[in-house]
Amino acid sequence: MPDEAASLREASEAWEALFRCQVTIMRRLQKHPAFKGVNMREYDVLFNLSRCPSGGLRLGDLNEHVLMSQPSLSRMVERLESKGLVERRPDPCDQRAVRLTLTDRGRELQRKIGREHVRHIHELLSPALSPEQLRELTALTTRLGGAVGSS
Amino acid sequence: MPDEAASLREASEAWEALFRCQVTIMRRLQKHPAFKGVNMREYDVLFNLSRCPSGGLRLGDLNEHVLMSQPSLSRMVERLESKGLVERRPDPCDQRAVRLTLTDRGRELQRKIGREHVRHIHELLSPALSPEQLRELTALTTRLGGAVGSS
DNA sequence: CGCTTTTACATGCATATGCATTGAAATTCT
């Protein structure tokens, strides 16, 4: 049986390293000129909407993928709508709900920012980790996120 | 020579997985009752201050470890000071700078929250990854964060 | 079926955040 204290430490060290790594990379990424008109949080919303079938995504479902309170997200979507990037329409199956979709302009902007963003990510990560290490990191974080999300 | 497109994809998939994993875990962690009086961002400041020699940390240096603008951090420190958790005193070597230290109350609070926080982290991560995997994740993110931070 | 409870999103309001800028001290340049 493994030592309790060591187990606590291994977990918190992993989280600390993951978190700090994320902060460091995020600080770099969000300085990129691509995020001049739309910040990373807003981009993340556009990105999430771009990755879902044309039916659209409900606000609550979107909210699960984003680090933000429901009211804040509601207002951000409102702003994105007034910028003509997102469309909110009532869900036919549930009159309380709202279905969100990208407008054409929204989709276009997401793709444009996405292309530059991906290149920047590549510039930051590829010099640091080998392809195998990148895949290993992907596997570990995918597994971890999945396990925590469904528990 | 590796394929350019594949390399772009590997890097952005790794970042996407890391980022989403971080969001999922963070959403869980910040709901913990330990963060009732002091939120995670504030705790992170206390934590960073707890990890530095008694001389204190300069605002700008602290800012590099935290995902926040300099003015926001300046004001957060102001609030933490008015709560009696942090002390700001002029840096003897540089009259422009401020050196931040935890007060006794601040250190005590950080430790108290830290203990519960560590336990919660353990509850979330340990069922998902083996000790070896946790160490592997620590190694990869430490390396990545280090490389990006110093580039 | 009517009544209670739960779910999905929006709003009022206080507070936190970021951008642009300032103030002041250190560093650089000539």
Place this chain on the structure above:
DNA sequence: AGAATTTCAATGCATATGCATGTAAAAGCG
């Protein structure tokens, strides 16, 4: 040394965020 530039933190101001709550639709229940 003196002027120009850079660096560190604080502040004005507009905006974004979160908490508590409101509104309305759906689900549960006797």
